[in-house]
Amino acid sequence: MGFVVAVVGATGAVGREMLATLEKRRFPVSEIVALASPRSAGQKLTFNGKETTIKATTAEAFKGVQIALFSAGASVAREMGPAAAAAGAVVIDNSSAWRQDAQCPLVIPEVNAAAIKDRPRGIIANPNCSTIQMLVALKPLHDAATLRHIIVSTYQATSGKGHAAVEDLLQQARALANGQPVKPTIFPGQMAQNLLCDWKPSAMEGGEGYSEEETKMVFETQKIMGDLTIGVSPTCVRVPVVNAHSESIHARFARPITVEEAKSLLRNAPGVVLDERPYAPGAHPQPIQASGKDEVFVGRIRRDFTDPNALNLWVVGDNLLKGAALNAVQIAERVIAE
Amino acid sequence: MGFVVAVVGATGAVGREMLATLEKRRFPVSEIVALASPRSAGQKLTFNGKETTIKATTAEAFKGVQIALFSAGASVAREMGPAAAAAGAVVIDNSSAWRQDAQCPLVIPEVNAAAIKDRPRGIIANPNCSTIQMLVALKPLHDAATLRHIIVSTYQATSGKGHAAVEDLLQQARALANGQPVKPTIFPGQMAQNLLCDWKPSAMEGGEGYSEEETKMVFETQKIMGDLTIGVSPTCVRVPVVNAHSESIHARFARPITVEEAKSLLRNAPGVVLDERPYAPGAHPQPIQASGKDEVFVGRIRRDFTDPNALNLWVVGDNLLKGAALNAVQIAERVIAE
Numbered sequence: 321m322g323f324v325v326a327v328v329g330a331t332g333a334v335g336r337e338m339l340a341t342l343e344k345r346r347f348p349v350s351e352i353v354a355l356a357s358p359r360s361a362g363q364k365l366t367f368n369g370k371e372t373t374i375k376a377t378t379a380e381a382f383k384g385v386q387i388a389l390f391s392a393g394a395s396v397a398r399e400m401g402p403a404a405a406a407a408g409a410v411v412i413d414n415s416s417a418w419r420q421d422a423q424c425p426l427v428i429p430e431v432n433a434a435a436i437k438d439r440p441r442g443i444i445a446n447p448n449c450s451t452i453q454m455l456v457a458l459k460p461l462h463d464a465a466t467l468r469h470i471i472v473s474t475y476q477a478t479s480g481k482g483h484a485a486v487e488d489l490l491q492q493a494r495a496l497a498n499g500q501p502v503k504p505t506i507f508p509g510q511m512a513q514n515l516l517c518d519w520k521p522s523a524m525e526g527g528e529g530y531s532e533e534e535t536k537m538v539f540e541t542q543k544i545m546g547d548l549t550i551g552v553s554p555t556c557v558r559v560p561v562v563n564a565h566s567e568s569i570h571a572r573f574a575r576p577i578t579v580e581e582a583k584s585l586l587r588n589a590p591g592v593v594l595d596e597r598p599y600a601p602g603a604h605p606q607p608i609q610a611s612g613k614d615e616v617f618v619g620r621i622r623r624d625f626t627d628p629n630a631l632n633l634w635v636v637g638d639n640l641l642k643g644a645a646l647n648a649v650q651i652a653e654r655v656i657a658e
Numbered sequence: 659m660g661f662v663v664a665v666v667g668a669t670g671a672v673g674r675e676m677l678a679t680l681e682k683r684r685f686p687v688s689e690i691v692a693l694a695s696p697r698s699a700g701q702k703l704t705f706n707g708k709e710t711t712i713k714a715t716t717a718e719a720f721k722g723v724q725i726a727l728f729s730a731g732a733s734v735a736r737e738m739g740p741a742a743a744a745a746g747a748v749v750i751d752n753s754s755a756w757r758q759d760a761q762c763p764l765v766i767p768e769v770n771a772a773a774i775k776d777r778p779r780g781i782i783a784n785p786n787c788s789t790i791q792m793l794v795a796l797k798p799l800h801d802a803a804t805l806r807h808i809i810v811s812t813y814q815a816t817s818g819k820g821h822a823a824v825e826d827l828l829q830q831a832r833a834l835a836n837g838q839p840v841k842p843t844i845f846p847g848q849m850a851q852n853l854l855c856d857w858k859p860s861a862m863e864g865g866e867g868y869s870e871e872e873t874k875m876v877f878e879t880q881k882i883m884g885d886l887t888i889g890v891s892p893t894c895v896r897v898p899v900v901n902a903h904s905e906s907i908h909a910r911f912a913r914p915i916t917v918e919e920a921k922s923l924l925r926n927a928p929g930v931v932l933d934e935r936p937y938a939p940g941a942h943p944q945p946i947q948a949s950g951k952d953e954v955f956v957g958r959i960r961r962d963f964t965d966p967n968a969l970n971l972w973v974v975g976d977n978l979l980k981g982a983a984l985n986a987v988q989i990a991e992r993v994i995a996e
Contacts, residue, residue: 469964469965471809471908473811473893473906475813475853475895475897490835493831493834493835493850493851494835496831497828497831497832497835497836498835507940508938508939508940509939509940509944510944510946512831513831513898513899513900513946514899514944514945514946515813515897515899515904515944515945516940516944517942517958517972519937519938519939519940519941519942520939521937526961526963527963528917528960528961529917529958529959529960529961530960538963551962551963551964551965552963553908553962553963553964553965553968553970555811555906555958555970555972557813557904557906559813559853559897559898560851560897560898560899561851561852561853561898562851566853566895568811568893568895568906570809570891570908579866579867599857599859600846600857601846601847601857601858602845602846602847602854602857603857604855604857606847606848606852606853606854607852607853608848608851608852620855620867620893621867622866622867622868623864623866623867624889624891625864625865625876625889625890625891626807626889626891627807627889627891630891632891632893634855634893
């Protein structure tokens with residue numbers, strides 16, 4: 321017994337993690353349909369020990385598919401998402417294409433699993449990686465004390481831009497190590513030993529000067545939390561790290577909240593590992609340690625010196641796993657449990 | 659005509675920049691006295707084309723010294739600062755030893771130059787690198803709109819920890835590039851392709867969970883601005899960058915302030931380069947571009963979506979120059995102008 325599951329964008333950084341996550345979590349798959357761009361069609365991959373051939377992403381390819389996990393970018397999702405849904409699949413899309421659509425739920429299972437059921441288009445949107453790990457950490461605090469304002473600065477890994485971006489970072493790092501000039505291929509400049517903000521401008525009204533990556537965190541937070549009054553002030557920065565995003569978060573609530581209360585709320589929170597290690601150098605969540613892990617790591621919870629309603633937190637998570645592939649598969653698990 | 663100038667810690671990362679900055683700014687030096695640990699005594703260095711021999715830092719070494727620039731750590735500064743002052747020198751100390759002392763002014767010339775005059779101990783403290791670049795950027799806005807709360811997340815370069823820390827980063831980067839294991843020598847773990855918070859715990863009352871680096875930013879801001887009611891919520895993070903610190907700053911004021919007003923205040927602010935480049939990938943201040951520059955680069959000024967009194971800013975500066983050596987020499991320039 322199992323389901324016919326398509327993975328669209330099967331050769332990409334997130335697509336590969338989707339396949340690996342389906343295997344690892346023993347998702348009941350009767351048949352895997354691996355789809356990608358025509359350029360990748362014909363390539364083979366192995367899923368659950370069986371070789372399968374990658375096909376091009378066409379409307380016909382979704383015939384018989386019950387669950388379609390998309391990670392192929394917004395334009396493919398806009399075109400092929402409805403086609404897959406029309407073929408009868410429940411679509412779970414990792415791109416930004418459907419996130420703002422009022423008829424598509426935007427879901428983090430630990431936060432708003434109930435929203436999954438109401439999906440008139442047959443499409444469920446997977447949030448942005450930066451939003452997911454932030455809200456997994458903040459939801460238990462929001463339930464207790466009601467979030468009013470989030471100020472977040474990200475330290476985002478290069479894997480969020482795909483395989484080629486990681487390879488760009490690594491070849492730049494090799495060039496610097498060998499005293500050779502840096503020749504960026506994906507990033508708009510030197511990424512190794514440097515910082516670059518994502519600079520695709522936001523299309524959000526009044527979002528002048530913000531990047532799209534940043535304003536995603538604003539509307540996604542409000543939509544997922546179901547509260548348009550939560551303020552979000554984001555600054556998104558790409559750092560020369562291979563995998564796992566880190567976030568420095570200042571969260572202000574409607575009432576006072578202590579560090580101890582926050583820890584007690586997060587100690588057994590779903591999807592969270594609370595880092596309570598006593599003082600020692602390096603004793604805080606780090607990207608190289610969170611990489612490859614399913615959980616969101618929360619540490620360095622500190623009071624605000626002048627605002628009893630606010631806390632500072634340091635949140636690290638694997639952007640390809642909980643930030644993308646794992647969250648999508650967790651949504652799929654909820655769908656098949658219906 | 660000129661002054662007898664001592665540089666204490668002359669072989670360190672900041673000490674070398676102090677010597678280079680004195681030369682570059684044609685500071686009137688009649689004699690340079692290069693001091694360091696006994697281990698470095700006897701080494702030669704060239705200043706203004708003349709070779710000089712490094713001596714050990716003893717009380718006697720300050721005889722005849724008029725200006726003593728210290729960058730030798732807090733314990734040397736606590737012991738030798740008063741000795742140098744007793745010998746008649748005006749001491750400008752880059753360590754944290756004297757920053758909290760009520761009888762030692764803590765000075766950023768662009769911000770509170772007037773404080774230099776009142777120095778009963780003969781010691782002027784140079785602020786922490788992260789504080790300096792933040793306040794150079796915020797002072798013009800504070801004068802206009804009165805700062806109430808700063809939430810700052812840093813992206814600090816390894817050079818702030820000295821030459822050996824940079825070498826640690828670079829050898830770690832070489833090891834990773836060559837597929838070899840990382841063997842940290844200075845950092846408490848992998849720094850290349852990773853993030854590490856400074857984790858020397860703060861001794862500040864109520865500062866549980868904060869690092870010393872972080873609470874420095876709190877009391878230094880309040881002391882330099884002369885306003886103990888300014889709230890500061892800092893998160894300090896070391897990133898795998900060689901030189902130049904970056905800061906994501908959320909500043910809230912006592913009254914509404916627009917992006918345009920902030921830009922007009924910063925356009926001709928002393929020590930500031932306002933980055934107003936229109937949208938383009940990479941068109942924002944970057945550490946590799948700020949490294950080696952005297953100015954503090956301010957860009958990405960954005961409104962807060964829900965708080966008209968607040969702004970987000972991205973501030974990048976050379977931590978060895980304006981963050982340390984240059985600021986110290988600028989203080990010395992004010993001292994000799996008295």
